Amino acid sequence: GENVEQHPSTLSVQEGDSAVIKCTYSDSASNYFPWYKQELGKGPQLIIDIRSNVGEKKDQRIAVTLNKTAKHFSLHITETQPEDSAVYFCAASIARGGGNKLTFGTGTQLKVEL
């Protein structure tokens, strides 16, 4: 089955700096890649997603890039703010037989320091 690896496991940046989180996936049939932000005591919140027919997508300070050949995708957060501190998860999905399960990476604890 699909396997998603995520790096780094922890990331500390200064406020205003950029943060980059990287993921690789194993199944070349994966075609949907969402990113989630999880704050303490809350469920994962979808922040951006990308489909396999697109190489890059941007939403304000957040961008995601996808390299299908290398089977990796990355989350870029610019001008980081303290409220960006959270755990971030990447995920991959294959539409198969009407099913739509997400396989998640192991998460990145992002800390934005003042």
Next chain:
Amino acid sequence: DSGVTQTPKHLITATGQRVTLRCSPRSGDLSVYWYQQSLDQGLQFLIQYYNGEERAKGNILERFSAQQFPDLHSELNLSSLELGDSALYFCASSAGTGTGGQQPQHFGDGTRLSIL
């Protein structure tokens, strides 16, 4: 607020017991998913239902079962509970089934299950 409602927020019970977790999807969403989050296993997919029918299954234990009712709410039943079942259980919902392109999944805030 994602619009996905899970109850209860916390559940404490003993080994060998049975519990039921409930999920109400976002208005208009037909698919419901259940995930388990634990420190050692991370976020793991359990099962998906679409409009009352099972659509995908992950590594869900035989002691666990789920269903989706005609009003589209879903329940996850966990029986013969073991200490290792202590985890956060999340429900997510999406508009479609995955055919013709995946729809974003939106998560509730979970049920924290503690087995004593």
